Amino acid sequence: MSLEVLRVENLSFRYNSAEVLTGVNLTMAAGDYVGLVGPNGSGKTTLLKNILHITPPTTGEVFLFGTAARSFRAWHKIGFLPQKADSLHPNFPATVREVVEMGLAAGRAKNSHELLKRALGKLNILDLQGRLIGELSGGQKQRVLLARSIVNEPQLLILDEPATALDPESRDNFFSLLDGLNKREAVAIILVTHDLGSVGSYASKLLYLDRRPLFYGSFDSFCQSESMTSYFGPSSQHIICHQHNDRKQE
Ligand code: ADP
Numbered sequence: 001m002s003l004e005v006l007r008v009e010n011l012s013f014r015y016n017s018a019e020v021l022t023g024v025n026l027t028m029a030a031g032d033y034v035g036l037v038g039p040n041g042s043g044k045t046t047l048l049k050n051i052l053h054i055t056p057p058t059t060g061e062v063f064l065f066g067t068a069a070r071s072f073r074a075w076h077k078i079g080f081l082p083q084k085a086d087s088l089h090p091n092f093p094a095t096v097r098e099v100v101e102m103g104l105a106a107g108r109a110k111n112s113h114e115l116l117k118r119a120l121g122k123l124n125i126l127d128l129q130g131r132l133i134g135e136l137s138g139g140q141k142q143r144v145l146l147a148r149s150i151v152n153e154p155q156l157l158i159l160d161e162p163a164t165a166l167d168p169e170s171r172d173n174f175f176s177l178l179d180g181l182n183k184r185e186a187v188a189i190i191l192v193t194h195d196l197g198s199v200g201s202y203a204s205k206l207l208y209l210d211r212r213p214l215f216y217g218s219f220d221s222f223c224q225s226e227s228m229t230s231y232f233g234p235s236s237q238h239i240i241c242h243q244h245n246d247r248k249q250e
Contacts, residue, residue: 002029004066005156005188006051011060013043013050020046022212024060028205030155031186035203037196042210044192045083048158051190052080065155076105079154081145083161083192096120096136096144097129103148119151123177139170146177150187157181160192175202200240 004027011024021043028034036044050057053069062069065077094102100119104112120126123143128136133144142162150157159178163171179202181187193199199206206222208215215228222228223241232240 002031003155004028005030005032005064006190007063008051009061009063011047011050011057011062013046013055013058020211021050021057021209024209024213026207026213026216028156028188028190030188031182032205033182033189033203034191034205034207035199036190036192036207036209037194037199038209040194044209045160047209048080048160048190048192052078052158076152077155079103079149079152079157081149081157081159081162091134092132094133095129096125096131096133099133099144100129100147100151103151105152115151115153118153119147122150122181123147137170138165139167139173142166142170142174143177146174150181154187156188156190158190161194162191163193178202196236197239200242 006026006028008024008026011021012019013021024047026034036047038044046055049055051062051064051069053062053072056070064072065074067074097116097120101112101116103119104115117126120129123146125140125143125147128140128144133141136144142165146162149159157178163174166174178189178191182189189203191199191203196208200219203219205218206215207213214231215222215225217225219241223237229237
């Protein structure tokens with residue numbers, strides 16, 4: 001059986017009196033690649049914050065690698081690339097190497113040099129390591145921030161709208177990097193995106209959230225689901241599924 005990375009049990013969350021999430025259940029194993037999609041305000045970022053225990057759920061429970069999130073300590077197993085990561089100040093006085101170094105978890109000092117080199121190498125930015133972060137293009141900067149989020153070699157990588165600010169070429173490069181981590185190293189990925197039309201070309205599972213999960217499962221079962229056909233309409237479902245089928249034929 002493959003390693004359980006994440007289990008969310010009957011989670012709900014409210015801000016003051018407003019219930020934002022209800023009845024969320026999901027399980028992820030090593031190597032899963034979940035596209036988390038839903039309208040604006042549907043609770044995607046809130047769910048990530050609940051999973052990462054930044055704001056604990058109001059009811060229900062999150063388990064990370066089999067341990068309840070409230071007692072979980074092995075945070076180096078999880079990488080997080082938050083939304084608007086591109087908003088680093090242009091004059092932020094740090095080099096690429098220093099920014100990636102900031103991601104190193106405490107207690108990993110022993111092989112920090114090796115971890116740093118590997119992360120820079122995977123993202124193909126070894127030659128940029130002495131440059132100031134503010135001097136880089138949007139695509140380069142996003143690679144640096146991805147390097148920072150994987151520097152501890154996490155087994156679960158959570159990304160909140162990571163490609164919004166990228167041009168199409170940098171976006172393609174960015175997604176092939178993620179694909180490599182997922183396929184070669186079985187890193188489990190949760191990718192939040194508003195792009196329902198193309199998420200099927202990256203992810204193998206879909207979580208469609210609208211304050212409650214309307215669908216969680218493989219793209220194949222999504223594409224065969226009659227209830228999803230009646231929810232999205234046959235042509236929208238076709239667009240989503242077409243992308244996914246293209247990916248499978250590669
Ligand atoms: P999404 O990421 O899908 O756009 P969010 O998780 O950011 O959705 O927000 C879900 C709902 O929670 C929205 O209605 C939003 O207005 C509300 N919300 C988000 N953050 C807060 C907060 N700090 N206090 C109160 N309400 C919030």
